[in-house]
Amino acid sequence: xxxxxxxxxxxxxxxxxxxxxxxxxxxxxxxxxxxxxxxxxxxxxxxxxxxxxxxxxxxxxxxxxxxxxxxxxxxxxxxxxxxxxxxxxxxxxxxxxxxxxxxxxxxxxxxxxxxxxxxxxxxxxxxxxxxxxxxxxxxxxxxxxxxxxxxxxxxxxxxxxxxxxxxxxxxxxxxxxxxxxxxxxxxxxxxxxxxxxxxxxxxxxxxxxxxxxxxxxxxxxxxxxxxxxxxxxxxxxxxxxxxxxxxxxxxxxxxxxxxxxxxxxxxxxxxxxxxxxxxxxxxxxxxxxxxxxxxxxxxxxxxxxxxxxxxxxxxxxxxxxxxxxxxxxxxxxxxxxxxxxxxxxxxxxxxxxxxxxxxxxxxxxxxxxxxxxxxxxxxxxxxxxxxxxxxxxxxxxxxxxxxxxxxxxxxxxxxxxxxxxxxxxxxxxxxxxxxxxxxxxxxxxxxxxxxxxxxxxxxxxxxxxxxxxxxxxxxxxxxxxxxxxxxxxxxxxxxxxxxxxxxxxxxxxxxxxxxxxxxxxxxxxxxxxxxxxxxxxxxxxxxxxxxxxxxxxxxxxxxxxxxxxxxxxxxxxxxxxxxxxxxxxxxxxxxxxxxxxxxxxxxxxxxx
Amino acid sequence: xxxxxxxxxxxxxxxxxxxxxxxxxxxxxxxxxxxxxxxxxxxxxxxxxxxxxxxxxxxxxxxxxxxxxxxxxxxxxxxxxxxxxxxxxxxxxxxxxxxxxxxxxxxxxxxxxxxxxxxxxxxxxxxxxxxxxxxxxxxxxxxxxxxxxxxxxxxxxxxxxxxxxxxxxxxxxxxxxxxxxxxxxxxxxxxxxx
Numbered sequence: 001x002x003x004x005x006x007x008x009x010x011x012x013x014x015x016x017x018x019x020x021x022x023x024x025x026x027x028x029x030x031x032x033x034x035x036x037x038x039x040x041x042x043x044x045x046x047x048x049x050x051x052x053x054x055x056x057x058x059x060x061x062x063x064x065x066x067x068x069x070x071x072x073x074x075x076x077x078x079x080x081x082x083x084x085x086x087x088x089x090x091x092x093x094x095x096x097x098x099x100x101x102x103x104x105x106x107x108x109x110x111x112x113x114x115x116x117x118x119x120x121x122x123x124x125x126x127x128x129x130x131x132x133x134x135x136x137x138x139x140x141x142x143x144x145x146x147x148x149x150x151x152x153x154x155x156x157x158x159x160x161x162x163x164x165x166x167x168x169x170x171x172x173x174x175x176x177x178x179x180x181x182x183x184x185x186x187x188x189x190x191x192x193x194x195x196x197x198x199x200x201x202x203x204x205x206x207x208x209x210x211x212x213x214x215x216x217x218x219x220x221x222x223x224x225x226x227x228x229x230x231x232x233x234x235x236x237x238x239x240x241x242x243x244x245x246x247x248x249x250x251x252x253x254x255x256x257x258x259x260x261x262x263x264x265x266x267x268x269x270x271x272x273x274x275x276x277x278x279x280x281x282x283x284x285x286x287x288x289x290x291x292x293x294x295x296x297x298x299x300x301x302x303x304x305x306x307x308x309x310x311x312x313x314x315x316x317x318x319x320x321x322x323x324x325x326x327x328x329x330x331x332x333x334x335x336x337x338x339x340x341x342x343x344x345x346x347x348x349x350x351x352x353x354x355x356x357x358x359x360x361x362x363x364x365x366x367x368x369x370x371x372x373x374x375x376x377x378x379x380x381x382x383x384x385x386x387x388x389x390x391x392x393x394x395x396x397x398x399x400x401x402x403x404x405x406x407x408x409x410x411x412x413x414x415x416x417x418x419x420x421x422x423x424x425x426x427x428x429x430x431x432x433x434x435x436x437x438x439x440x441x442x443x444x445x446x447x448x449x450x451x452x453x454x455x456x457x458x459x460x461x462x463x464x465x466x467x468x469x470x471x472x473x474x475x476x477x478x479x480x481x482x483x484x485x486x487x488x489x490x491x492x493x494x495x496x497x498x499x500x501x502x503x504x505x506x507x508x509x510x511x512x513x514x515x516x517x518x519x520x521x522x523x524x525x526x527x528x529x530x531x532x533x534x535x536x537x538x539x540x541x542x543x544x545x546x547x548x549x550x551x552x553x554x555x556x557x558x559x560x561x562x563x564x565x566x567x568x569x570x571x572x573x574x575x576x577x578x579x580x581x582x583x584x585x586x587x588x589x590x591x592x593x594x595x596x597x598x599x600x601x602x603x604x605x606x607x608x
Numbered sequence: 609x610x611x612x613x614x615x616x617x618x619x620x621x622x623x624x625x626x627x628x629x630x631x632x633x634x635x636x637x638x639x640x641x642x643x644x645x646x647x648x649x650x651x652x653x654x655x656x657x658x659x660x661x662x663x664x665x666x667x668x669x670x671x672x673x674x675x676x677x678x679x680x681x682x683x684x685x686x687x688x689x690x691x692x693x694x695x696x697x698x699x700x701x702x703x704x705x706x707x708x709x710x711x712x713x714x715x716x717x718x719x720x721x722x723x724x725x726x727x728x729x730x731x732x733x734x735x736x737x738x739x740x741x742x743x744x745x746x747x748x749x750x751x752x753x754x755x756x757x758x759x760x761x762x763x764x765x766x767x768x769x770x771x772x773x774x775x776x777x778x779x780x781x782x783x784x785x786x787x788x789x790x791x792x793x794x795x796x797x798x799x800x801x802x
Contacts, residue, residue, distance in 0.1 A: 139628035208639055216632045220625075246635055250643030258650065261730070261741055268733035269654070269741075287659025287733035292650055299646065 031569075039149075041141035042569040046148050047126035048461060051454070053155060054119020055535060060159075061110035066528050068103045068502075071095050073521025075503045089167070098187055100502040101170035105188070106162065108173030109196070113203055114158070116308040116446050118151050121207075121245070124311055124453055125214045125238045127461065131560035132232050134223025134577060136570045139216040143209045150206035154199045161195030169196035172500070174301065177270035177293050181262040184279050193263070197256050204249045211249075214242040223559070225579035229335075230596065232558050232583040233328060236335050237314025240342040241307050247346065248303040255296030262288070269293075291356050298349035305442045306345040309409075310338060312449020313380060316402040318583075319456045320384060322556045323399035324391030325592060327584035330383040337376030344373045354425040363422035370420035377413055381406060392587075396554075397471030398456035404479045405448040411483075412441025415490065430500070433493025436486045444482045451475075454538070459553050463566040464545030470537040474530055481527035488516050555593050558583050562597050633779045637786045640749065644742065644790060648797055651738045655801070661734030662802035663726065668719035672712050673795055676750075679708035680788040683757075683781045690777050699764050702777075705784065706757035709750055712791075716747050735802045746794060749787050756780050 040046060070079060071094070078093035089099035126144065130137055138144045161168040170188025171179040175196065183190045218239045222231070258269040262285075270293045271285035321328040328334060350358065350366045384406045393399065415437040418424050428434060451474070458466050497510045504510035504517070552561040559579070563571050577597035585594040589605055654660070686701035720740060728736035760780060763771075 140632055143632070208636070212632045212635050212639070215635050216628045220628045220631055246639045247642050250639050251646035254643050254646035254650065257745065258647075258741060261737070265730040265740075267730050267737045267741075269650075269737065272659075272733075284731065285733070287657055289654060289657055292653055295653070296646055296650060 039145060041137070041145045043126045043130050043138050043141065043144060044461070044567070044569075044571075046144055047123050049148050050119060050122030050126060050151065053152065054115050054123060055538070057110050057114040057119060057155065059532070059535065061107050061115060062528050062531060064103045064107040064110070066525055067095065068100055068107070069521040069524045071100060071502055072504075073518040075505055095502075097502055098167060098170060101172075101188055101500075102167045102192075104500065105170045105173055106158075106168050109158070109169070111443065112173060112304065112308070113200070114155060116442070116450075117207065117245075117304065118154075118203065120308065120446065120450050121214075121238070121241055121311055122148070122151060122210060123450075124234070124315060124457075125210065125242065127457065128234050128560065129214055129217050129238060130221070131460070131563065131567075131571060132235055132558050132583075133218060133221065133226055134559050134572075134579065135217060135221040136572070136576070138213045139221055140213055144213050147206050147209035147213065150202050150209060154202035154206060157195055157199035157202065161192045161199070164191050164195065166190040166192060168192040174294075174297055175259070176297075177259060177262065177288075177290050178274055181259060181270055182274070182276065182283075183263070184276050184281075186278075194260075197260055200256060201253065204253050207245050207249050211242040211245040214238055215246065218242075223576045223579055226596075229332075230579055230582045232314075233317040233331070233334055233338075234311075234314035236338055237310045237317075240338050241310040244303045244307050244310070244342055244345065248300040248307075251296055252300035255293055255300075258296075259293065291353070294353050294356060295349070298352045299346075301352060302349040303345045305438070306341055308442050308446045309449075310341065312405060312446050312453070313338065315449050315453040315456075316384070316405045317387075318558070319398045319402045319452045320387050321584055321586065322456070322554050323394045323396055323402070324387055325394070325555075325586050326387055326391045327586050327588075328383065329386040329389075330379070331582070331584060333379050334383055337379045340376040341373060344369060344376070348373065348420075351420055351422070351425075354422045355429050360422070367420055367422045371417060373420075374413070374417055377409075381410055381413075396455065397466070397468060397475055398452045398454075400472070400475045400479075401448045401452035401455065404475065405445050405452060407479075408440050408445035408448055408482065411487075412437055412439070412445060416441060427496070428493060430498055431493035432489040432497050432499060435499050436489035436493060439486050439489075440482070444478075444486070448478075451478075451534070456554070457560075458538075458541065458545075459548045460560055460563075462542050462545070463548050464541055465548065465553075466541040466545060467537050470533055474534045474537070477530040478527055481523050481530070484523045485520050485527065488520060492516065552595075557581075557585055557593050557596050559596055562595060627775050627778075629775055629779050630782065633782050637783070640786070640790070644746075644794070647738070647742045647745070648794075651735070651742070651797075652801065654733065654738070655735075657733070659733060661728065661732060661736070663723050663728050663734070663736040663739065665799055666719040666722035668715050668722060669795060672715035672719060673791065675708050675712045675715060676788050676791050679705050679712065680785055682708060683784045687774070687777055687781045691774055693772070695764065699761060702757055702761045702764065706754050706761065709754040709757065709784075713747050713750055713754070716743060720744075735798070739798060743794060743798075746787065746791055749790070753780070753784050753787055756783070 036042075037045065040049070067082070070082075079090075080093040082090035082095060083093045086095070086099065089096055089102075095103070126138070129135070158168075166187040168188070169175060169180070169192045170186070171193070175193070179185055180189055180193055183193070218231075218235055258267075261267040262270050266285075268285035268288035270290050271283065271288040272290075274283040274285060275281070276283065317328055317334060348366055348370045350362065351370045354363050354366075388403070415433065419428055419434060419437055455466055455471055458464070492510075492513050495509065495513075497504065497513060504513065548565050551563075551565060554561070559577060562577050564573060579596045580599045581594065581596055583596055585596075586592065588594055682701050682705040686698050686705060689695075689698040689701055720743070723736050723739070728734070730737060730740065757780065760777065
């Protein structure tokens with residue numbers, strides 16, 4: 001693309017000592033391979049560890065969706081290769097029902113927790129928080145390292161569960177009891193379920209250690225002059241994300257602890273009046289309430305979707321302002337709406353439980369609170385669009401993914417208004433409408449935000465650029481593909497097609513969607529292949545990408561671009577720069593951008 | 609056209625008001641509080657369901673509460689001794705804290721046994737089962753504190769280097785007071801609601 005010179009041509013802020021490659025910070029100390037790449041306490045290395053672990057997870061999780069999409073799209077066809085690979089899980093080349101449930105369960109678990117929570121927050125909070133607020137590292141680098149290793153341990157345990165004889169957990173990613181509490185009921189509730197719980201305990205520990213660090217670092221370690229209202233929106237978003245995580249993950253932990261008691265100690269917190277068909281036994285458990293688990297689960301579960309989407313909102317705001325060469329529109333409204341979303345997200349969990357027989361009055365309260373979230377969400381969308389409006393747009397891959405994010409967020413958000421209504425939900429719950437909704441609004445949108453972040457900050461991470469051509473192919477195929485996959489699912493869902501079924505050909509009402517399902521599956525395979533190209537681009541560019549030669553290639557105002565091209569542990573070589581202005585001085589007084597570290601001139605127009 | 613943002617406040621004065629590690633501990637305390645809030649609200653919800661059986665508060669819990677409160681006093685005195693550079697009494701007090709913590713844990717377990725003997729085992733879904741889960745989890749938190757105190761005691765024995773940085777002991781004592789307060793809350797909770 002011819003805009004390359006525009007994209008990378010900003011050399012006016014390069015100062016003499018900063019152009020060296022591989023500059024090491026003032027806090028440089030002797031590093032071995034192990035302390036540098038494995039047990040590193042450098043936030044930048046920990047960030048990369050999270051990112052690469054997250055990418056491996058995303059490939060596994062994505063591949064699972066390809067396998068179950070094969071079944072959904074071609075229910076009558078057999079694929080002998082599946083039997084070669086999965087053995088008894090795919091007898092005769094057709095996946096077994098147990099395997100299907102295991103796949104959808106693990107796809108959800110992996111994507112929601114391991115990719116879009118651990119992989120996303122872990123990557124960008126670690127990378128951007130110290131760099132953008134002007135700190136040499138996190139408040140507690142050692143805890144930060146533990147956070148990654150707890151995540152790694154959780155990953156190892158979760159991945160081991162895939163190789164158990166009885167298979168991994170397969171009662172859905174929400175692990176509702178009684179199914180998840182009774183190993184006798186199904187293979188998917190045997191050891192796999194224990195692995196799932198233990199892995200999630202480690203995951204929660206990781207998430208808490210990370211969250212504590214992010215909050216403390218943001219509130220206590222900002223450089224001189226970096227008041228809260230001068231922070232880039234990325235930092236605000238990551239702050240609210242961390243607060244949500246710290247408040248809601250412990251509640252999931254309490255739910256899981258009680259579940260462990262029910263599984264192994266014979267308590268009846270969630271169990272009551274159960275007869276198991278496979279063993280022909282009536283269980284003695286009485287007085288338990290399965291709904292109690294749902295309350296505890298969704299008290300995390302709903303904030304969790306905002307833990308996923310808030311960081312990407314921050315990333316997108318930043319990438320969009322930089323590449324529109326305009327200040328973000330409505331900075332304070334952006335912060336305010338992040339705050340509003342953060343508060344509301346703690347008050348809407350029961351909208352996941354409208355059809356559990358809850359009091360209709362309670363349902364209407366939760367409907368109201370749920371619909372209220374549309375207000376701050378709409379404010380954000382409005383501000384993104386007005387940031388783009390009459391901007392000097394540079395269509396870098398990061399920028400395209402940011403715009404794509406807004407598109408996905410609108411499309412998926414609108415259907416949220418349908419589902420948030422307790423009456424409409426009676427028809428729409430557990431259908432493909434729901435699948436389409438959350439995949440667009442928090443799945444694809446969050447992935448887009450994450451891609452935007454990776455393309456945009458890759459030069460800071462590795463001192464090289466990712467390949468643009470592959471970036472553009474990646475964007476357009478993913479963008480079009482995502483709509484082709486999820487848009488038709490709305491129609492299927494409105495027609496009542498339920499989720500979690502592996503074969504619809506026995507129903508006259510759903511047989512009509514045979515072609516549509518095949519189409520969706522085909523597109524899903526293409527889109528998955530393109531993600532592999534992104535992975536290739538990522539790793540290829542680490543070693544062979546075009547080198548970054550200027551300190552501030554995107555012409556951005558924020559502090560991470562005042563560090564050396566390849567910053568060492570400690571980030572800045574000499575003093576940490578002092579901040580004199582907010583993060584969005586673009587196109588001010590005839591200058592394209594003014595770094596936050598630049599003092600306010602005497603004849604500068606008043607502003608921020 | 610754009611909202612003007614006040615930048616007058618002097619940020620540098622606000623910075624570093626509280627040591628980041630202490631701040632981290634406070635957020636961690638908030639987080640642990642959420643976990644126990646989740647559990648105790650589950651208890652309240654569950655109490656409305658049929659088949660709820662409550663239990664007698666065992667006498668051991670009064671003793672364990674006393675031990676816990678005494679340990680809080682000990683850790684506070686240890687902190688003061690450290691700040692006054694009375695390293696010898698600091699060592700003794702920190703060890704006393706750990707011992708009192710262990711006493712608390714043993715008394716809790718004896719208390720659980722008293723309830724267990726009345727026939728309230730794990731089977732069922734009443735107050736006793738919640739007590740085992742909730743107070744058991746609390747015991748684990750106290751155990752973590754005991755380990756920390758022992759580590760700090762062993763560190764203070766080290767002859768070669770001596771640190772006069774009071775942040776670690778301050779953070780540890782904050783945590784200790786928290787698990788103390790948490791038990792007092794849980795104890796009152798179980799006394800009042802059952």
